[in-house]
Amino acid sequence: MLDKIVNGFESFLFRHRIFVILLFMLTTLFLGFQASNLKMDAAFIKNIPLNHSYMQTYLKHQKQFGGANSIMVAVEDTSGDIFNETFFDALKNVHDQLFFIPGVDRAQVKSLFSPSTRFTEVVEDGFAGGPVIPADFSTTEQGLSVVRGNIEKAGIVGRLIAEDYSAAMVSAQLMDFDPQTGEPLDTLAFAEQLEQELRTQFENDEIKIHIIGFAKMAGDVAEGAKGVMLFFLIAILVTAVMVYLFSKSLVLTFLPLACSLIAVIWQLGLLTVVGFGLDPMSILIPFLVFAIGVSHSVQMINAVRRRVADGESTKAASASAFRSLLIPGGIALLSDTVGFLTLLAIDIGIIRELAISASLGVGVIILTNLILLPLVISFTKVSVANTSKDPAESKINQLWRKLSLFATPKYATWVLVITAVLYGLGVQQASLMKVGDLQGGAPALHFDSRYNQDTFYITDKFSITTDVMTVIVEAFPEACTYHSVLNQIDEFEWIIGNTPGVESTASLASVAKRVNAGFNEGNPKWQVLPRTTASLVQAVGRVPTTSGLLNSNCSVMPVYLFLQDHKAETIELVIERVKALSAEMDNDKIQFKLASGPVGVMAATNEAVAEAQFPMMLYVYGAVFVLCLISFRSLRATISVILPLYVVSTLAQALMTQLDIGLAVSTLPVIALGVGIGVDYGIYILSTMAVRLRDGMPVQEAYYEALVERGSAVIFTGLTLAIGVSTWFFSALKFQMDMGILLTFMFLVNMLGAIIILPAIGAFFWRKPR
């Protein structure tokens, strides 16, 4: 029945082959044009699990307490002392330059030179104060000493001035829209301006410029992602050489590569059609599409060559290769696609896009490499030396003969014992796998990248951290005029501040206490929340809404937690404690809600990722299981394919523990991708084996035949895929490197699993031939 359909389809396609190829060419032109419009897209919102309860809180208050999109520029004097003319000139220039970059909220540019930087001191009859840099400032020794005194009075050391007076900070908030054009701010262009107009212009031997902030990081990530083009070229070249070695024919090298590149073009074009952009994570999909395309093409070439060698014409050989591969190839690709689609279950935009773009790409390969390729080959003249007399071929057959020993009970026992031991070790290691980022700095970038070095510099020299989690206190209008409300916030802040990993905290309550001490002659004995409403209002009234400590009617008051890092354990402990506290303190008037701030987002992401892991594995294995069951109609065959995959997935998790790679948005999909693609090997080998076994052939013999027919293609596939992704080892982006390592491992070891463990299982499953 199925054969009839395939045959009918084959004769239809091959009868109209010119027309079909023309159709493919037109589609390629159209999608190629679409692909040329593809944009880099690094939207922040895609990286977060929007439906997570923390993110609901985050989104609800983002407008009021956004403030996440800030930029900090530290100007360092390499001599270690800022009080000199060169430095103050440079600082002023940086301030002015940043002020005029479009997209910067000019009212919020803060540095020594901003008029809002003032000092206040308590005098007998109240407060006195003035700008830290006086109007008549000159860079004379006397002028500088006045500024030094004012700096100390203003209490800005640690914020605007490095704790050791070796650097000063210029900070700014970014607007969401460019005020001149009204368009959303182009983060990447902005980052480029920072690099050009600040760093390049002002950095020299005496002055160093350190820049951090989301916009800068996004820029650096995009910059790093550009290196991918080079990797892609390298992958194509190496693959081309391999295909040539395999096919020993220029034509048969060119056509698979061309068809696979067409698949890549279609995939990229389709992204634009469905309205997606390319982000630094999904930029890796073209590699996969290309590699998968090539590996399936190799099966096709293999089949054609075999038939030509048996004396068929190229056209007939292509047609019969098409017939024989459409079903196993189609199923393999379908299972890839289904494997990727299971990623849709994860509530993180970027992973869903990855799922869709990978599924599109792999789906496209069915058309380009299983249909277009044999059609195009049928126009060429493939000449092949008689393979059976080829000495190299018989050498390979000897290898297959040796490998087939794995299907004998004696060797199979050993293989299975070793596999079991490896699995045991793997499970133990995998259980230690960490969630989230395991290193400091921006996780997307390498530890030694400029951006991360700048981050370390700034967090070291200033009492500033980028690892901020915000707990949002939701109360009622004018809540901050009630002693009881602020007192609860104060209690909360105190207890949470005592949690290991929390370095410092800030809230309206603690600031109001300091203001109250200020109103009482700076006396620490008055650093309390006044019980008198009038005094409380007076204290709170000194805190502007721009401080981010309260909203306009003070019904919402965030508590900021500055953490020592954003390692998963740190985050988990703080989250656990916040939950315990809010369970104790929440009532119908006041609620402590998780979470905002960069670490709040990370916490939600970590939780979403950790929660998604099990269901994702379940879905991907479920999908693969069902597909295998349908295609083999045998439970034993299905288990033989899936068991090795499962062992390898576990080993991949153990590898993550070993290499300190945490489970993150970028590494979560790797197992699904690895399983989805890794199942191909098993399907190809077992589809031949199953036919032989059904005919009553002993396991070892059936496996040998499968190796002869598919073995070299399977090994070749494993190598091609591994080469494609292993170029990512050299990526400037840390997560691409992590993905590269893990995918290379999955592709290679899955291949080994299919040719070593699979036959060993088979040896026991089909001990007695029918």
Place this chain on the structure above:
Amino acid sequence: MLSSMLRFISIFLFAVTLSPSIAIASSDSLSLSNQIQPLAIKSIILDIAVKDETMVAVGERGHIFIFDEKNTPKWRQVLSPTSSHLTKVFFITPSLGWAVGHDATIIHTQDAGLTWQVQMSSPEIEKPLMDVLFFDTANGVAIGAYGLFYRTANGGKDWTPEYHEELLFEEDIAYLAELKAEDEALYLSERSTLLPHFNRIIATNDGRLIMVGELGLVSVSDDKGVNWQKLDFVYEGSLFNVIESNSGFYVMGLRGNIFQAGLELNRWDQVMLPTKSTINGAILAKDGGLRVVGNAGVILDITANGKGELVTQRQGENLVSIARDPQGHIWVAGTKGLFELK
């Protein structure tokens, strides 16, 4: 039945034997109502009292710490019956002590600071107590903001308020007299806020009391604080502390103001300091001078001949109290907690 009882008993015994370690474990656990917190020693600490071998410090959130030379760390936080900001602590004997603070709180210990009981707490009057002084184990006074003044004759079992009208300004006395006739309620409310803050009270070696406070208040009492005489003073800012030396007295306060007078208190000379920071705490130095601490982290030495020089300045903290432990080491307390001055 019997077996279940045995089990219960064994569990009970188990729990009893374990209880000390449980108490320690919970000190750094997630127990939320627990006062004992790792950062308490680094939070605001406002006073250190020394009496022979006893040394106790108090601070924000009702925190209390006791000192033991033989322990590491030397300071240990103990449970407190209050969460009010404690401003001052005083010991009449090594075991009997009192601490006072916001919400007109007074707490008492009879075991050198190990355990404490509340004697008074009146959050509703919205005024803090700033100092406490006992003349013997039964008689003492507690003073505070807006002229707050309490007296006890039974070791603090009962505290009776006193109103020291004699410390009002002349014009305020007249204003109050006028008001009393017109509006009794307003009179009472005004009366309760017109007195200056009383910040510090000490007993002199010759049996007098000296109390200093807001608006350049320096007052003397010869009858244990029943009647006060306000001294003419050259400075109108707040005074936070007074200390007796071999040859007289020093008062100190806002913006680096320190004044020195002889035992008869008739002439005040200003000590010139190289800082404008408020001075809060002081101890006598061996040479008859002082070592003082203040806001903006200043630590200064005042020589016997009235000269001040900066010893060191700590960034980002205000220093409030300074004390010498029984071994002669100096401890300083402030907005970032306790530390030893080396």
